[in-house]
Amino acid sequence: MNFWYTKPARTDAEYQKMIQFQKKIDVLVVVTGILTFFIVYMIPKVVDFSMNENISGLYSGLGIGLVFAGIGKYLQHTSWLKNEQSIKAARLKNNDERIVEIGRKAYQMSATLLLIALYFLGLIGGFFEPILILVMGGLVWLFLLSYCVAFFIYSKKM
Amino acid sequence: MQNKIQQLRKENKVTQAELAEAVDVTRQTIISLESGKYNASLLLAHKIACYFGKKIEEVFLFEEDEKE
Numbered sequence: 553m554n555f556w557y558t559k560p561a562r563t564d565a566e567y568q569k570m571i572q573f574q575k576k577i578d579v580l581v582v583v584t585g586i587l588t589f590f591i592v593y594m595i596p597k598v599v600d601f602s603m604n605e606n607i608s609g610l611y612s613g614l615g616i617g618l619v620f621a622g623i624g625k626y627l628q629h630t631s632w633l634k635n636e637q638s639i640k641a642a643r644l645k646n647n648d649e650r651i652v653e654i655g656r657k658a659y660q661m662s663a664t665l666l667l668i669a670l671y672f673l674g675l676i677g678g679f680f681e682p683i684l685i686l687v688m689g690g691l692v693w694l695f696l697l698s699y700c701v702a703f704f705i706y707s708k709k710m
Numbered sequence: 711m712q713n714k715i716q717q718l719r720k721e722n723k724v725t726q727a728e729l730a731e732a733v734d735v736t737r738q739t740i741i742s743l744e745s746g747k748y749n750a751s752l753l754l755a756h757k758i759a760c761y762f763g764k765k766i767e768e769v770f771l772f773e774e775d776e777k778e
Contacts, residue, residue: 648736648738649753653748
């Protein structure tokens with residue numbers, strides 16, 4: 553699913569531009585992964601802070617995962633750009649209006665489920681860890697706020 | 711919304727893959743359109759109608775309750 557473009561590409565040239573932009577996002581993902589990995593090792597050395605080993609392993613795994621995912625997507629996007637047939641096949645696969653519609657519906661459903669899960673996790677988890685209700689409540693508000701801002705921006709454009 | 715895509719396709723001896731290629735969608739989208747599981751956008755409806763040399767309303771049949 554493409555989070556950056558709201559309109560599907562109608563031509564191969566448009567899709568090539570989208571992929572070129574997507575490659576920059578791939579690089580950003582790799583950099584985020586490297587930063588995540590280094591933060592886990594640097595923070596305990598710079599500030600006097602001991603990190604739980606399980607959490608440290610989880611963060612490292614997250615960082616490495618992001619690096620490999622970013623590199624994989626970058627290579628895939630580069631190979632698409634080198635071959636006209638590949639770019640057309642990828643455009644059809646990722647920009648087909650039915651697939652875009654399915655993706656939008658799936659995204660809408662998972663966002664709703666995420667909201668419900670956050671609400672109940674905060675509500676029930678708050679009994680045991682009071683910070684949870686604050687964090688989960690904050691995330692629900694962030695979601696609703698970002699929805700309102702995005703709605704306002706797109707209502708000006710459309 | 712019903713449509714005559716399958717009927718027109720058979721009349722013109724066009725395969726689903728050929729139609730999909732011509733209107734820039736996947737074959738699965740043509741299958742879903744023909745089975746009525748998916749309604750085409752205005753742009754796709756226009757492309758399909760143009761491909762068969764018809765008007766949109768000759769290919770896609772809008773029902774009264776959908777118009778309302």
